[in-house]
Amino acid sequence: MTGYRESTDLQLAALLSQGDRSAYTEIFERYSRVMYVYAKNLVRDKDEAEDMVQDVFTSLWDKSPRLELKGSLSSYLYSAVRYKFINLVAKKRVRTDYAEAFQLLIDEGDYNIDSYINEKELLALIEKEVAKLPEKMRKVFELSRNAGLSHNQIAQQLNLSEKTVKNHINHALKVLRGKFEVAFIMVYLLSK
Incomplete structure (x- = not known):
């Protein structure tokens, strides 16, 4: 036509x-x-x-x-x-809620993960769960969190769209949130 x-x-x-x-x-x-x-x-x-x-x-x-x-x-x-x-508003609210919860934990002095579980053991547990992620999602997540690459850099390196990279990272975080408390995930992400 x-x-x-x-x-x-x-x-x-x-x-x-x-x-x-x-x-x-x-x-x-x-x-x-x-x-x-x-x-x-x-x-x-x-x-x-x-x-x-x-x-x-x-x-x-x-x-x-x-x-x-x-x-x-x-x-x-x-x-x-x-x-x-x-x-977008919902995601920002969730991020803000997580940041506030983590800050509250630090401010109140309850940031003593050793009393609950040794930090190294926790990191090992999270790494174990990361290793269980589907291969492509795991690669994207590790390049983002361990190598510190941007979504664009990961997309170029793995020949994916930036949206796909973003989706993989969001899904990986959702899986981890389902298995660990928010404070533990924050420790893991901040330890990189």
């Missing part, structure tokens, strides 16, 4: 669901700036807004074979940006 600029959103969505890259490009050209302004008004941070919009459009392409719009394309995109914002 030619004339993507003249196509309606509904036509573009139908073409997108068939894997049409030109339709995707037209949707991106049509909506990326507007979504960026909307995201920036939500987060008040240029980089966060750019990341959110990039994630939304990456997700749109990834989900394109299964894309079923119940409303307009613009409503779908606005909802996706809003959803990313809600997730």
